[in-house]
Amino acid sequence: MAGRREIDFLPDRLNEEPIVFLSMSNSEIQLAALLCLGFWVPVATAMGALLGNALMGLALSLVGVFGSLWLIGKRLRVLKRGKPRRYHVMAIQAVLQDWGLAPRTLIRDSRRWDIHRWRTP
16 A cells, blocks of 8 residues: 555564653663762862852752753763664773773674684595
8 A cells, every 4th residue: 555654663662761851861860960969069068168158069069960960961962873772881881891890791802703624535
């Protein structure tokens, strides 16, 4: 039929985690927010304490977290463009393995296989 179109297999598209903010999924946002909070809260609180108002440092830490999330989202958008699913996760895991911070579970060696056939006279 001329007007009939095939529908993609729906469960393949449903098993993906939805994109929530700036090409980041919910789990990526949570991880990035925890890392940013772990960095900005002590830094901004110390800066606020040096200025005489530690509570102002806590407020500035939230500004730093939101700004960092925005920058991370912009950078992830560029990194994810044109790449397969979860490419950035495997790239981070490879870097951690190179630094010795994660167990070596990825196979990244390139080798040639040969059959080694010999002629018998």
